[in-house]
Amino acid sequence: MAVRASLNLTRTSFTHEATINWFPGHMAKGLKQMRDQMRTIDLIIETRDARIPLSSINMEFERLVGSKDRLVVYNKADLAPIEIQRTVQEEMAKRQQRAIFTDTNKSVSQILDVAVDIARRDPVKYPQFSIMVVGMPNVGKSSLINALRRTGVNRGKAASTGAKPGVTRAVSSKIKVFDKPPVYLLDTPGVMMPHIPDTMTAIKVALTGGIKDNIADESVLADYLLFRLNRLDHINYCQTLGIERPTDDINELVDMLARKIGALRHGGEIDTDKTLQFFLKAFRQGRFGRICLDDLDEGAVDEFFKSSLLEPPMSKNQGQKAKRAAQRLRSLERAKAKGLI
Ligand SMILES: Nc1nc2c(ncn2[C@@H]2O[C@H](COP(=O)(O)OP(=O)(O)OP(=O)(O)O)[C@@H](O)[C@H]2O)c(=O)[nH]1
Ligand SMILES: [Mg+2]
Structure with missing residues (x-):
C-alpha cells in the first residue's frame, strides 16, 4: 500500500463491461466425445491453471465428472506463488476435491502414484486403469500427458503441444503411461464454458493464454495485467521491461515500452499491437515473477x-x-x- 501511494499508483478497481466468449465447434464436439467415452474411464484428471485457481474451474466439467473419481491438478505451478498451494489444497479438500500442483518441466510422478495406488488396491476391478485428462484450453493437458509417459514408461512425446490455445482438437486414443499395472491416458481438447458469466473470469483466463488473444482484446488484457501488478505491489515489471517508472496508465506504459524495445513504425509511430504482445508474453513466460490473479483471501x-x-x-x-x-x-x-x- 505504502509502495503504491509513494509511486502515485492510485487505481483501486478495474471494470470491463463487454462479454468475452470463445466456444468454437471443436469444443462442443470434444465434450460430446468425452461424454461418450465416460463409461470406460476410471479417473478424471481435471487440469487447472495454478495462476487462476478459481477462474480455471469450468462448470462444464462439474457436469461431466458427475460421480466419477476426480483428481484436480493445478499445472504451471512454476508460475504461481508457492504460498497459495496450501490455501488452495485446503479449500478444495473442504469441497472433497484432492488437489495437487505440478510443473510439467519437473516432476509429475505424484499423479502416477495416485493412479497406480488406486489400480493396485483392486486388481480385479482394474485389470487396466483409464484416465481422461480434461481442462480449459492451454492449461498444459497434453504436456502433462507427455511428462507422465516420459516418467512412467520412458517413452517420447505422444501428444501435440503449443503456446496458443486450441492445439488439441479431438479426444485422443489411449496413451500408455505405466506398465504394471497398465495405466492409459486420454488427451482431450481444451474446453471453455459456452457462456462465461463473469467478464473478469474471462479476462483472467485469456491473460493466462486460455482464450485467443484477438477474441479477448489485447489492450484490455494488458490494462488488467498492469492494474493487477500494481495492486500486488509487483512493480519489478519496470526493471524487467527496462522502463523508467511504474504507471497506472496502459497508454503511458505502451509509450515507454515501445521506445525501449524499438516497436516503432516508419516515421516513429508506436506499434501498439507489438508492444502489447511483448508485455503479455513477458507475463506468460513468468518474467514478472510468480503471480496469482485470483483473490484467495478469507471468504x-x-x-x-x-x-x-x-x-x-x-x-x-x-x-x-x-x-x-x-x-x-x-x-x-x-x-x-x-x-x-
Ligand atoms: N511454465 C509452464 N508452462 C507449461 C507447463 N505445462 C505446459 N506448459 C506450456 O503451456 C503451453 C500449453 O501446453 P499444452 O500442453 O499444449 O496445453 P493443452 O492444455 O494441451 O492445450 P490445448 O490442447 O490447446 O487445450 C505450452 O507452451 C507448454 O509448453 C508448466 O507446467 N509450466
Ligand atoms: Mg492439448
Whole structure:
C-alpha cells in the first residue's frame, strides 16, 4: 500500500463491461466425445491453471465428472506463488476435491502414484486403469500427458503441444503411461464454458493464454495485467521491461515500452499491437515473477463457489465440520511428511 501511494499508483478497481466468449465447434464436439467415452474411464484428471485457481474451474466439467473419481491438478505451478498451494489444497479438500500442483518441466510422478495406488488396491476391478485428462484450453493437458509417459514408461512425446490455445482438437486414443499395472491416458481438447458469466473470469483466463488473444482484446488484457501488478505491489515489471517508472496508465506504459524495445513504425509511430504482445508474453513466460490473479483471501473462495453456483450455501455447522476435516487432512499430511505414518 505504502509502495503504491509513494509511486502515485492510485487505481483501486478495474471494470470491463463487454462479454468475452470463445466456444468454437471443436469444443462442443470434444465434450460430446468425452461424454461418450465416460463409461470406460476410471479417473478424471481435471487440469487447472495454478495462476487462476478459481477462474480455471469450468462448470462444464462439474457436469461431466458427475460421480466419477476426480483428481484436480493445478499445472504451471512454476508460475504461481508457492504460498497459495496450501490455501488452495485446503479449500478444495473442504469441497472433497484432492488437489495437487505440478510443473510439467519437473516432476509429475505424484499423479502416477495416485493412479497406480488406486489400480493396485483392486486388481480385479482394474485389470487396466483409464484416465481422461480434461481442462480449459492451454492449461498444459497434453504436456502433462507427455511428462507422465516420459516418467512412467520412458517413452517420447505422444501428444501435440503449443503456446496458443486450441492445439488439441479431438479426444485422443489411449496413451500408455505405466506398465504394471497398465495405466492409459486420454488427451482431450481444451474446453471453455459456452457462456462465461463473469467478464473478469474471462479476462483472467485469456491473460493466462486460455482464450485467443484477438477474441479477448489485447489492450484490455494488458490494462488488467498492469492494474493487477500494481495492486500486488509487483512493480519489478519496470526493471524487467527496462522502463523508467511504474504507471497506472496502459497508454503511458505502451509509450515507454515501445521506445525501449524499438516497436516503432516508419516515421516513429508506436506499434501498439507489438508492444502489447511483448508485455503479455513477458507475463506468460513468468518474467514478472510468480503471480496469482485470483483473490484467495478469507471468504473469497466461499464467495466464488456460491456465486458460480458450484455449491449451495453451507450451514454454520457444515462450515465448522468442513474446517475440521481440512485441519485433519493437514495434520495427516504433516505427519506423513515427517515419516510418522
Ligand atoms: N511454465 C509452464 N508452462 C507449461 C507447463 N505445462 C505446459 N506448459 C506450456 O503451456 C503451453 C500449453 O501446453 P499444452 O500442453 O499444449 O496445453 P493443452 O492444455 O494441451 O492445450 P490445448 O490442447 O490447446 O487445450 C505450452 O507452451 C507448454 O509448453 C508448466 O507446467 N509450466
Ligand atoms: Mg492439448
